[in-house]
Amino acid sequence: MKNFVKGKIEKIEILSKYYLKLKVLLPYKKFSFQPGQFVMLSDKNSDITFSRPFSVLNWEGNYIEILIKMVGKFTKKISKIRENEEINILGPLGNSFKKEERVALVAGGYGIAPLYFYLKKGNNLKNIYIFYGGKTEKDILLLEALKKLLKKENLFVGTEDGSLGEKGLITDIFQKNLNKIKIEKVYGCGPLPMFKALKEICNREKLDLYVSMDPIMACGYGVCLGCVIPTKNGNICACTEGPIFNSKEILWDKL
Amino acid sequence: MKNFVKGKIEKIEILSKYYLKLKVLLPYKKFSFQPGQFVMLSDKNSDITFSRPFSVLNWEGNYIEILIKMVGKFTKKISKIRENEEINILGPLGNSFKKEERVALVAGGYGIAPLYFYLKKGNNLKNIYIFYGGKTEKDILLLEALKKLLKKENLFVGTEDGSLGEKGLITDIFQKNLNKIKIEKVYGCGPLPMFKALKEICNREKLDLYVSMDPIMACGYGVCLGCVIPTKNGNICACTEGPIFNSKEILWDKL
């Protein structure tokens, strides 16, 4: 059951030049979110045609948190929203990351959001590793929270300019450290170039890779057919049957 | 010389359910406003195509004040603007009310704005009378300020429901009191029905009537030709040759 409701902005926190975190109060408790699921947001003021998809960063009781990268029309305007103002929320939407014993999470940019939620909801994090990369230290968020959740050996951070963690692409760091960790699956969440590199590595290493895709979406609930991902089984809606796909199913060269 | 600049909101004051007052800081002093002149306002956030015309309520040094009735898209959104935010201002625009010794000002609704400014800038207010009307007391603004400027005998207030001042239409109140005052001209500023009644009275009493018209405007500086008033001399732009017209020139039945 999808709910379309007005949430109330409980808190808005500017995390860095590009990122902010919203805490939104839900009007009732019918909601239940799994890691990897997302919501569609819209508001009265920004003159948008499409509602906008955002992963759930955290859900507890009657509120959710959302991590937003300010990139365009809606995300820049939302930074001006005030506490107690209302925002339209549609959710929960999409499929989720299955719980696994031994899994590496590879996150780029706002891709950390669903993976953080995955860690948050996990109970045994011993064999769960996260590889978290960005261009500069400004793109690495929630580091303190991650450190609380994971042992040092399970947390790999990298930046392209070396301003935080190891210097380099996170996929290279992942590759380099593969021999140190024992995993069965890889969950990826980030930009397309990251996926393409990750896919090569996982193919080579015979690891199952699941990726969370982020096509442009208009509705989020399966009626516009704008969000399809070309797969071996045809064009499939990312909002209803995704956003998480088995990398092997995706026709990458048609994207 | 018209200036198109960014003004800074210095103060925003909600006066009643429908009215607010903006105090806007101008970036430099090249401006000079006469009573009756107006500015065009626009902002980045409200998705408007036209800029919006507003009379100058007050101008002193490097700031102007504007009285805004919240009626639609722009005026409702502007009520959410915050202090120190920027707003686009184009001005000064239009003609102005000539200084007269013996004149009655008849104001309805936000029509008080230019007439208040006229009083403010006048030096001898002895033979200047104001008739100020509205639907209810909520539509009567700046009463304290008016009382400071004018003697009691020169200030006539009326509301349709009688909640403030005399009960009745302000044009009827004007008519009724005409014998008590000695005037040569009438300046009117208000809605169309008020003008139509006023025009009848002034014709009958052989009084010169000047009215400030408020057609829909797009540009305010004479390029769109959207704001014309049909007159005996053809269709004339209210933004450049008005907004104040000699009532006799106007082809009222073509409006």
Added chain:
Amino acid sequence: MIDLKVKIGNLNLKNPVILASGCCGYGLEMEDFFSLEEVGGIVLKGLSLKERQGNLPPRICETPSGMINSIGLQNVGIEKFINEKLPQLKKKKGVFIANIFGETEEEYLKLSEIINEIDIIPAIELNCSCPNVQKGGIHFGTEPEILKDLVFKIRKIYKKDLWVKLSPNVTSILPLAKAAIDAGADALTCANTYKAMAIDVDTGMVKIRNIFGGLSGPAIRPLTLRLVYEINKNFKVPIIASGGVENYRDGLEYILAGASAFQIGTILFKNPKAPMEIINGLKKYLKEKKINSIKDLIGEVKTYE
């Protein structure tokens, strides 16, 4: 009692708010937001004889007060529709209208024949105006003679109500409206989307893989409103307006211009509950204006003398 009922051809609708084809799936997707019988009607996603995968992404992009889509008419095909969707629809109350398209006359005719037998579907909306598909589609909607021929042939086969959805991408819509009416259409849906494109200046790429797509949303409302007005001034046919309705006021513009009902499409993407808000808005408006029936407003726009 406020009366929102309208009549389109032989169809009595509870209210004039109809969900537009391609914007509400097979109706079922809307059930989380309201019960399907609440709206006047639901036009199902365009159906073809065979299943279609549609175009490759990107298929949609946002534009000022609107959007461009080039879905390429992806749909499950009539067979799967009958086997998988219809049984579910049969369990619901609601007025379900089939939107059909073909790349050949035969396809249209076969589809009409099949749908004629589906008892819960009281009307077909003929999509002859979709600008997305290279073959077929576009031709039927811009040439009066071809359109007339097609509608005439379907009319002979199809016994229930036939709506013809016109293309707005023409110099004058009147000859096409006339063609459809002369051939026996019960109502006209006015209109489909406007051919458009957009470019991403950061990458230099077209924003829609197929280059062109159809513009919908509030941006087009003034354009489609003029078409509805013109058709109503010239013909007596019931008109179903479609283009840029976001709220009850937008819908009323169409009613006043001469439409008997209006569809809502793009707004559903941002606000799946828009239909309920619109219905309530209409009721409130009529109440305030002391008008008993929305029928009294159809075509009642006033002009200056």
Added chain:
Amino acid sequence: MIDLKVKIGNLNLKNPVILASGCCGYGLEMEDFFSLEEVGGIVLKGLSLKERQGNLPPRICETPSGMINSIGLQNVGIEKFINEKLPQLKKKKGVFIANIFGETEEEYLKLSEIINEIDIIPAIELNCSCPNVQKGGIHFGTEPEILKDLVFKIRKIYKKDLWVKLSPNVTSILPLAKAAIDAGADALTCANTYKAMAIDVDTGMVKIRNIFGGLSGPAIRPLTLRLVYEINKNFKVPIIASGGVENYRDGLEYILAGASAFQIGTILFKNPKAPMEIINGLKKYLKEKKINSIKDLIGEVKTYE
């Protein structure tokens, strides 16, 4: 050095930013905001042989991301223009283009003859697409044969550059583009406004006294962009785009689609300094992308294979 120069027919423009006819008066009105030589060109308010009072108000209304106008081509007429405006324009630097329209062929021809003698005006933009006037106007712009005939006759009289401004209210713009090119147009302006209407549901009145008007502003940009792209794919003529440009990115969309320059109209009403912002935006874009000349971008949009 960033090079914004473009060439339209025989005209060399400083940059591709041109002020659109009917949106910048006789140019002089813009002088408070920038000096007139800063922009690529200024197309003056449409001129007719005789002075015209235009339509009665209301003449304009706002629509989602756009506006409708039905000014009715109010203008001072060619005589007053020459006596009152021209002497002032002569004192300014700047590229001034005359926009002309007539209700008969003779009117067009007489105007062209007169303007041919005005030395500071290097080009005429032929408005054959204005949807506002009942008589004339509309016909010239929608029938290829009539248009060809008109352009051909003007071409014989008028010795300087001739731009033909096309109407977008047609099934296909290509036959009209071809007609204008075949008859000797030096450039095409694509396009004028789209026929539209709006209704005030509170009063039940049409919002424009003339019922119909022309839609302009960002709402129409995706529509006109597709027309520019189509013309560029099919013909070699210089194209001047016109429709919904608000900022440099919108202008670049047109350049990438194949326009050599673009006009800005409606945005001037809200932001009279838009031309300067756009020119600066273009410079910054080229610098960041390390492109020397804006000419290198004309028609360079990339499509998916």
